[in-house]
Amino acid sequence: MARPSSTDRLLRLLALPAWVSEHPGASLAQAAAQFGVTEDQLRRDVETLWVSGLPGGTPDVLVDFDADLLEEGRLRLTTPLGLDRPVTLTREEATVLLLSLRVLTRLLSAVPGATAPLHRAEQALAQVLGVSPQAVTVTEDPVTTAVTRALAEGRRLHLVYASATDERSERDVDPFEIVSDGSHLSLKAWCTRRRAERTFRLDRVLEATVTARPVAPHRRLRGQGLERLAHRPETETASLHLAPAGRWLVEQAGCDKVEEHADGTLTVTVRGRSRPWLVGLVLSAGRHVLDVQPSSLREEAAARARAALALWQDGPQQAAAGTR
Structure with a gap:
């Protein structure tokens, strides 16, 4: 039996409050049929939403359903926290999202199976915009191109980097991986100048040059920050x-x-x-x-x-x- 997709469940959790808001008092069976899942799964989704909300986790900042009505097998939102309104994008937001998907697809091109869902999302967004995916072009970023090439070929990088205090420095690094904190893409690498593992935000890399020298083996300290x-x-x-x-x-x-x-x-x-x-x-x-x-x-x-x-x-x- 295929394992349930976490992406499908996330989309269902985002869509469920809006559907319940439009169908107050609907039965679990009706909701389950709408989303193509069992009633048990639908109930688990509601229980997950019940402990979801804003930072702090106190009852006044959590999504809430009518508990008495749920005992009868029916659904009604009492505290939707804005999730009852379907998410909409302006044309500018959709275009930015489409461009971001194109960049991510390039970054993850070497990871097996990673780009398929990105391509599907790209096609869906392009359909919403009424354009072909090829109509929205992404200007090549020389830094990202150099970093991804160095990772793929296992070669050392020469960086010109600006720190958070705008101090410029040049250094050679052996790249490990590209990571994201949800706001920025960063390169984890071994810095030959500091002789230690460091992280470099890609938006602060002014220049990146792939050298002919292969990366050296380094012992990484994982999970310690x-x-x-x-x-x-x-x-x-x-x-x-x-x-x-x-x-x-x-x-x-x-x-x-x-x-x-x-x-x-x-x-x-x-x-x-x-x-x-x-x-x-x-x-x-x-x-x-x-x-x-x-x-x-x-x-x-x-x-x-x-x-x-x-x-x-x-x-x-x-x-x-x-x-x-």
Whole structure:
């Protein structure tokens, strides 16, 4: 028996609240027939939605159904949290999504079976837009092209990289893989200058050149967070108090300690590779940071943010001059 598709279930979970909103009081049997599943599976879907919602997980921010009516085998939404409205895309949003699918298809072209669902989604979007998939073109990104080629051929890369604090550097790296945190694509690689594993956001790579040298074998420390490789006595640590939506930083930065609070916020301890690196981390977290310790780090990050804002307010010409 074929294993149920997690993608199909996700689409069903997204569509079910809107359908129930249009058919209040419908029976489980009717809903199951609509979505082509059994009543038991439909009930499990409702139970999953029941514990889904906004960050925090308290009852007032979770999707809710009428429990008494469900006991009778019927469905009615009481707290839809906006899921009762079908998701719609503007033409501009659909075009951006189509372009993103084309980029992902290229990145995953070497992974068996990875591109088939992307092609199906691409064709569906193109049909919605009323164009052929080939009508929407993607400009080749030389950085992405070089990185994917180096990965495919097992060759070393020469990078020109701009850090979060806009410090430029050149380095040779042996690429491991391309990963995503949901917002950015990054390259995990062995940095020959630091002699350690590092992560490089692709949107901060200014130039990428594939060299003739093959990658060397390296021992990777998996599941420990890239920044844990920098645990030297002289490294500095910082404590960040994060809003619930800042949880992404825990996975991206590799925290030494994570403390969760009843209100959904977190206090994390991060060990930095350098003081400028910590300042860049605080700035990249933006509105998700509620407090920073030590206070000297907080003040330095605030000063950098004020300086950047002043350059922006002074106009494009001065801002461009200030970043040279």
